[in-house]
Amino acid sequence: MKLHDSLDHAVADVSADLPALVAGSRRQGLSIRRRRRALATVGTAAAVSVLALGAYALVPGDQGPSDTGVATDIASPVPVGALSGRTAPITSGGVAAALAATVEDVADGTFGRFQGDASNREGSAALLFEPENGSGPAGQVFINLQPLAMAGQAPYTCEGYLEDYLTDCTVRQLPNGDTLRTYREDDDTEVGAGSQRVVAEVLRPEQRLRILVFARNSNPWAIGELRARPVLTTEQLIEIATQPWWSRTELPVEYVEAGNDLELYQN
Amino acid sequence: MTTARRAASFEEFVVATGDRMLRTAVLLTGDRHAAEDLVQSAYAQAFARWRLVARADNPTAYTRAILTRLFLSDRRRKRVRELPLLAGADAPATTTDPALRLSLVEALATLPPTDRAVLVLRYFHDLPVAEVADQVGLSESACRTRASRALARLRTHFPDLADQA
Numbered sequence: 001m002k003l004h005d006s007l008d009h010a011v012a013d014v015s016a017d018l019p020a021l022v023a024g025s026r027r028q029g030l031s032i033r034r035r036r037r038a039l040a041t042v043g044t045a046a047a048v049s050v051l052a053l054g055a056y057a058l059v060p061g062d063q064g065p066s067d068t069g070v071a072t073d074i075a076s077p078v079p080v081g082a083l084s085g086r087t088a089p090i091t092s093g094g095v096a097a098a099l100a101a102t103v104e105d106v107a108d109g110t111f112g113r114f115q116g117d118a119s120n121r122e123g124s125a126a127l128l129f130e131p132e133n134g135s136g137p138a139g140q141v142f143i144n145l146q147p148l149a150m151a152g153q154a155p156y157t158c159e160g161y162l163e164d165y166l167t168d169c170t171v172r173q174l175p176n177g178d179t180l181r182t183y184r185e186d187d188d189t190e191v192g193a194g195s196q197r198v199v200a201e202v203l204r205p206e207q208r209l210r211i212l213v214f215a216r217n218s219n220p221w222a223i224g225e226l227r228a229r230p231v232l233t234t235e236q237l238i239e240i241a242t243q244p245w246w247s248r249t250e251l252p253v254e255y256v257e258a259g260n261d262l263e264l265y266q267n
Numbered sequence: 268m269t270t271a272r273r274a275a276s277f278e279e280f281v282v283a284t285g286d287r288m289l290r291t292a293v294l295l296t297g298d299r300h301a302a303e304d305l306v307q308s309a310y311a312q313a314f315a316r317w318r319l320v321a322r323a324d325n326p327t328a329y330t331r332a333i334l335t336r337l338f339l340s341d342r343r344r345k346r347v348r349e350l351p352l353l354a355g356a357d358a359p360a361t362t363t364d365p366a367l368r369l370s371l372v373e374a375l376a377t378l379p380p381t382d383r384a385v386l387v388l389r390y391f392h393d394l395p396v397a398e399v400a401d402q403v404g405l406s407e408s409a410c411r412t413r414a415s416r417a418l419a420r421l422r423t424h425f426p427d428l429a430d431q432a
Contacts, residue, residue: 007294007371007390010294010371011372014286014289014293015289016288018281018285021285021307022278022282022285022310024307025277025307025313026311027311028310028311029313029314029315029317032311082318106319239319
């Protein structure tokens with residue numbers, strides 16, 4: 001008898017109470033979802049200072065709380081159901097809800113400080129995310145939906161694109177014709193030594209769209225505090241950035257509707 | 268797709284894969300109750316991100332990877348004792364060689380968790396070395412070394428496995 005057969009034999013009479021397993025898993029899974037959606041205490045005491053993230057970045061508000069950064073309770077920032085395929089005009093809340101939903105799809109953790117903006121046929125959103133694992137402050141996750149021209153001219157490569165402080169650049173063509181570019185930035189002079197930012201960028205000629213998603217190991221409300229790594233990996237950012245429904249003008253209706261109920265942090 | 272349809276789809280998935288997943292967990296943990304917890308936790312995580320899991324090329328492999336990760340990282344933070352998942356769990360074994368069956372699970376349990384996972388994925392699920400290595404976070408060469416070492420240890424309990432693995 002081979003090991004395979006011995007192992008098979010050893011557990012041959014093990015069977016699950018499937019209805020109970022389904023019910024228990026659903027219940028526990030719903031609990032995980034609720035926990036993810038609970039707006040957690042993120043960041044720590046820090047003076048609120050405007051942190052320039054570039055011309056298209058959202059910045060901390062100067063009217064927001066400068067203490068522990070607890071947002072108001074939001075029961076369900078993202079829709080529970082799958083996407084219907086219907087779309088609606090993009091909104092600030094919709095971008096934030098879509099970002100939250102996609103982060104939720106790829107990682108376990110808690111969320112806070114949603115920010116969003118949709119104007120001039122562009123969209124952007126940011127949120128703080130605190131993964132279940134590791135320690136340190138919540139990290140900022142950010143998305144920009146911009147005109148493709150913001151990425152320069154095709155062909156999109158690493159050469160001539162990266163400044164000295166951007167490293168580990170990779171570029172590859174996706175089966176649908178999009179270009180995926182990833183890179184990282186360490187020791188951002190505006191965030192401080194030890195800061196890390198990982199970026200995934202999808203360049204979608206068909207829609208004249210640039211989707212740029214990044215995650216930090218820090219957040220603007222906890223200056224000087226750093227996690228060991230950014231709160232999302234490059235692979236997770238790629239999963240978010242390659243969603244086919246990102247657009248500068250419309251989003252899945254479920255996210256737009258969820259965004260109507262999402263209380264955005266004042267900015 | 269509605270929430271109800273998604274739930275039904277998840278239910279079908281658990282029904283189709285639950286027994287095999289639980290057997291995997293028993294081999295990994297060596298303990299029925301720990302296996303129940305582990306499997307439920309793995310399916311719970313799959314449910315929590317069902318959109319992503321259902322889209323995966325192989326949802327079963329995806330969920331098994333969750334289960335393996337949970338086992339290795341020991342992230343199970345609470346035991347869920349309310350669900351007797353093993354039908355007839357306390358019933359006497361019906362195999363013709365119960366001593367061997369019990370001992371093999373026990374012998375597995377003496378191995379380091381990573382070695383255990385390597386053996387279970389490699390020989391119970393017949394996964395390629397590259398896939399096993401990826402799931403347990405080892406290089407392929409390290410995975411082969413682990414498998415070889417773990418088999419050698421098992422052979423001290425079951426010499427008959429020597430030429431059979």
